[in-house]
Amino acid sequence: xxxxxxxxxxxxxxxxxxxxxxxxxxxxxxxxxxxxxxxxxxxxxxxxxxxxxxxxxxxxxxxxxxxxxxxxxxxxxxxxxxxxxxxxxxxxxxxxxxxxxxxxxxxxxxxxxxxxxxxxxxxxxxxxxxxxxxxxxxxxxxxxxxxxxxxxxxxxxxxxxxxxxxxxxxxxxxxxxxxxxxxxxxxxxxxxxxxxxxxxxxxxxxxxxxxxxxxxxxxxxxxxxxxxxxxxxxxxxxxxxxxxxxxxxxxxxxxxxxxxxxxxxxxxxxxxxxxxxxxxxxxxxxxxxxxxxxxxxxxxxxxxxxxxxxxxxxxxxxxxxxxxxxxxxx
Numbered sequence: 001x002x003x004x005x006x007x008x009x010x011x012x013x014x015x016x017x018x019x020x021x022x023x024x025x026x027x028x029x030x031x032x033x034x035x036x037x038x039x040x041x042x043x044x045x046x047x048x049x050x051x052x053x054x055x056x057x058x059x060x061x062x063x064x065x066x067x068x069x070x071x072x073x074x075x076x077x078x079x080x081x082x083x084x085x086x087x088x089x090x091x092x093x094x095x096x097x098x099x100x101x102x103x104x105x106x107x108x109x110x111x112x113x114x115x116x117x118x119x120x121x122x123x124x125x126x127x128x129x130x131x132x133x134x135x136x137x138x139x140x141x142x143x144x145x146x147x148x149x150x151x152x153x154x155x156x157x158x159x160x161x162x163x164x165x166x167x168x169x170x171x172x173x174x175x176x177x178x179x180x181x182x183x184x185x186x187x188x189x190x191x192x193x194x195x196x197x198x199x200x201x202x203x204x205x206x207x208x209x210x211x212x213x214x215x216x217x218x219x220x221x222x223x224x225x226x227x228x229x230x231x232x233x234x235x236x237x238x239x240x241x242x243x244x245x246x247x248x249x250x251x252x253x254x255x256x257x258x259x260x261x262x263x264x265x266x267x268x269x270x271x272x273x274x275x276x277x278x279x280x281x282x283x284x285x286x287x288x289x290x291x292x293x294x295x296x297x298x299x300x301x302x303x304x305x306x307x308x309x310x311x312x313x314x315x316x317x318x319x320x321x322x323x324x325x326x327x328x329x330x
Contacts, residue, residue: 047076051090070094104140135175151176170199212241235260262301
C-alpha cells in the first residue's frame with residue numbers, strides 16, 4: 001500500500017537555526033571555520049555550530065549535507081562521557097534527517113536510544129518530539145499498532161508539558177490520526193485530523209503551510225473513503241495555500257494538485273483530471289527521483305486514468321516508468 005498523507009516531524013531542537021537561507025549558511029560556515037581554528041575541530045563550540053548547520057540543511061531539504069554535519073557533531077559529543085541536552089538536540093535532528101531519507105529503521109533505533117538515555121531535566125519536553133518522530137518511523141515501517149502507542153504517548157506528554165494549543169500537540173494529533181486511519185479506525189482518525197488543523201489555524205493563521213499539510217491529510221482520508229466532493233474542496237484549499245506561500249512549482253503544490261487530479265478522475269471528470277495530471281506530472285518528474293514514492297503514486301494515478309478511459313497501451317507505458325513495477329495492470 002502506498003500511504004498517502006504527510007507525517008509531521010517534531011524536531012524542536014532546530015530552534016538554534018533561525019536563518020534558513022543561503023546567507024545564513026554562509027555565516028554559519030564562516031563561523032565554523034573560525035571556531036575550528038580558535039577552539040579546535042573537536043570542541044563543543046564546533047559541535048554546536050555543526051548542529052545548527054545540520055538543522056539548516058534539514059529545513060531546506062539538503063538531507064545528505066545535514067546528515068554529514070550532524071554525524072560529525074555526534075562524534076564530538078560522543079567523545080565526552082557526560083550525556084547532555086545538546087547531544088539530544090543533535091540526535092533529534094539526525095533522526096529527522098533519517099526520516100526524511102525514509103531510513104525508518106535507522107531513525108527508530110536512534111530515537112529509542114534517546115528515550116533510554118534522556119535527561120530528567122527537561123526530558124519530558126524533548127520526549128514529546130521523540131515520540132512524535134517515533135510515530136513517523138513506525139508508520140514508515142507499517143507498524144501501525146506501535147505507531148498508535150507512540151502517538152498517544154506523544155499526546156499525553158504534550159498535554160502535560162506544553163501550553164494548550166501548542167503546534168507540537170497538533171503534530172501529535174496528526175500522526176495519531178494517521179496511525180488510526182491505517183488501522184481503519186476512521187471516526188477517531190477524522191476527529192484528530194480536525195483537532196490538528198484547528199490548532200495550526202489558531203497558532204499560525206489559516207494560510208500557513210502547516211495548515212495546508214493538515215488539510216492535505218484530511219483530503220487524502222476523504223478520498224480513500226470515497227468522499228470525493230469533500231476531498232476536492234480540501235485538496236483545492238491546500239494547493240492554493242501552498243501556491244501562495246511556497247510557489248507554483250514547489251513540490252507540495254504539485255503534489256496537492258496532482259492528488260486533486262485523481263479526485264477528479266474518481267468523479268469521472270476525465271478531461272479536467274487529465275489536464276491537471278499532465279501539468280503536474282511533468283514538473284514532478286523534474287523535481288523527484290524516479291523511485292520517489294510521491295512520483296510513483298502520481299504515475300499510478302495517471303495510469304489508472306488512462307486505463308479507465310480505454311487507453312490500456314498508454315497506461316502500461318506509464319507503469320513502465322516506475323522502477324521494478326509489475327506492468328500487469330490492475
